[in-house]
Amino acid sequence: MISPVKIWRNQKKIREVLNQSGKIISFTRVFMPPAGFENQAPYAVVLVKLASGRNYIAQLVDFEEKHLKIGQKVITVLRRTRSPSEEGIIPYGVKFKPL
Numbered sequence: 001m002i003s004p005v006k007i008w009r010n011q012k013k014i015r016e017v018l019n020q021s022g023k024i025i026s027f028t029r030v031f032m033p034p035a036g037f038e039n040q041a042p043y044a045v046v047l048v049k050l051a052s053g054r055n056y057i058a059q060l061v062d063f064e065e066k067h068l069k070i071g072q073k074v075i076t077v078l079r080r081t082r083s084p085s086e087e088g089i090i091p092y093g094v095k096f097k098p099l
Contacts, residue, residue: 017076017094022050024072024096027060036082044068046096050076059095067098074098 026047033041044060046068060068061079074096081093 014078014092014094017050017056018078019076020050020052021073021075021099022048022056022096024060024068024070024074025049025055026070027068046074048074048096056094058093060098061095062097064098072098 024046027044029042029044030037031042033043037043040059044063045057046060047055047057049055056076058076059079060074061077076094077097078092079095081091081095
């Protein structure tokens with residue numbers, strides 16, 4: 001269960017990373033996801049070097065196979081990360097989208 005307090009505390013971190021561009025430096029596909037992510041499998045997870053110089057790991061969304069490559073330019077976006085909790089809270093987080 002994700003608490004509303006935890007979601008609220010993560011908002012500042014999320015705002016700092018949104019709308020930043022970068023390039024994929026590594027990637028993998030997840031076929032056996034952890035609990036809570038079963039309905040998203042298979043999905044791609046990418047390691048991105050942001051323009052700021054920071055490395056960031058997140059799921060790649062809205063992509064075609066040709067976008068899953070080293071050097072692909074991406075941008076951070078806000079997306080739902082899991083299904084709503086029992087309390088009806090919909091958790092959102094940072095993901096990458098190809099440019």
